[in-house]
Amino acid sequence: MKKRGYSPCNIMINFFKKTFKNGWDSFWRQGFLTFATSLVIFIAVILGTALFFFQGGVSYLTKQLQDKIDISVTFKAEVARDTILGIKDNLLSLDQVKKVDYISSEDAYNAFVTAHEGDQYMEALSLLGTNPFLPALRIQTKQASQYKEVSEYLAKDEYKDLISEVNDYKRGVMIEKLTELTKSVQILGLSLTVFLSLIAVIITFNTLRLSIYSQKEEIEIMRLVGAKNSFIRGPFLVQGGLCGFFASVISFMLLTIVLFLFNAQLTTLFMGFDCLDFFKSNILLIILLELVVGVGLGLLSSYFAVRKYLRD
């Protein structure tokens, strides 16, 4: 027989062309199996995306909670504004400190007036005739666990005579509980991600295995006509990859539609976490994640499912 008369490069291109064509044909030919496999991968992709949003939501809530926690340091009335601002600068130079706000006694008074306009507290305040509020610093740390270190820093001798009160001890229990809660939610989220991802992989693998089992005889014929393992495996990988690709595309479209239509309800449901905003700011990552999960699952499952028959 005339031999190929083909350069290695052409052989390679020809191989990929044929592999893709055979995989594409199988993808369309096996309508029901393709649908079932794509559906399972779609669920896995949706699950993966939901877990990504879940992690985003957890981070958002954690941040929200942390932003609500602070240490309030009240200074004695005679301490000068410049001294307090000097302490503020010292605090800001600490690695643990994220933000320090100076609240003068006037600011505190005005804020009280705004909050309690016309109520009984205002009457009590007017009876005093003076501004009873002391200047203060409101400190936020980068992590909830760092409040203790900051309060220890403020307990130094040089600040003792200047500070009227540090209220971290009152909030200490709450801070610790929130820190624990944050950690627990993150661990739970991570465990859930790993567990559900594992289930998705197993289900996808088994669906594809059943699909490939139905083509067992075809694989046998391919082997008997002298096809290389790579030639046999190729179309199955393409088929699995295509199922994953379409599952990812459909999942992305569905996600986009749902977010645009129901973002207000979702934001309320997730305690202020703006899913659409999260989606927009992570869109490339989400596309990549969905493609990696979908196509990756399809390819890996096909590879392992067909391997069994090529080993026999």
Add this chain to the structure above:
Amino acid sequence: MIEFKNVSKEYPPNLVKESKVALQNISFTVKPGEFVTLCGRSGAGKTTILKMISCEEKPSTGVIMFNDINTLDVKKSDAYLIRQKIGFIFQDYKLLAYKTVYENVAYALEAFDFNERLVRDEVMQVLELVGLENKVNCLPRELSGGEKQRVSIARALIHRPEIILADEPTGNLDPYHTREIVKILLKINESGSTVILSTHSRETVNSLEKRVITLENGRIIRDEEKGVFSL
């Protein structure tokens, strides 16, 4: 070309079956260009011999040489190199149901890195040889048993193998189509290919007047030039 030296094959027991001896110490040689008929009842070991030639099965003991290559030394991943020298014809045709006649035959060539034009020329040539040039676009379900078997033969021939292994190719056919298939096999043999035909059909064996190896319970009981069916 093919040499079996004291080959035995025993299938180990499993949950549902006891161990089974398929071949017992058999030896024979097939020279290039020979037409050999393996004759025997069901379970005599005919198919096992064909599977061993194509490296689908390994012998439990003994040696099988294929073109001076010991098949025991052939890795599973390299078995395709042996199979590319073989053309298979099966009793149940083993055609890909969703592919047309043309695609079924072309598939065997596609596995060999041939370009599309060459594939088209070769496929049309071989379909003419088996008389199916007018059925190129038919699916297997649209063909008769004899036509299906001719597609199977075309597929086996397309890469011009050194050897044709035909496992009961006429088992599902009526006498008319059986004669047709036998004629094609003889034509293939005349063109230089070695043919090993496994059958239990008395008429087929007797009409060929070629070498006959008769098997019984995994043993060769006769090996005759121009033999006849004698079971």
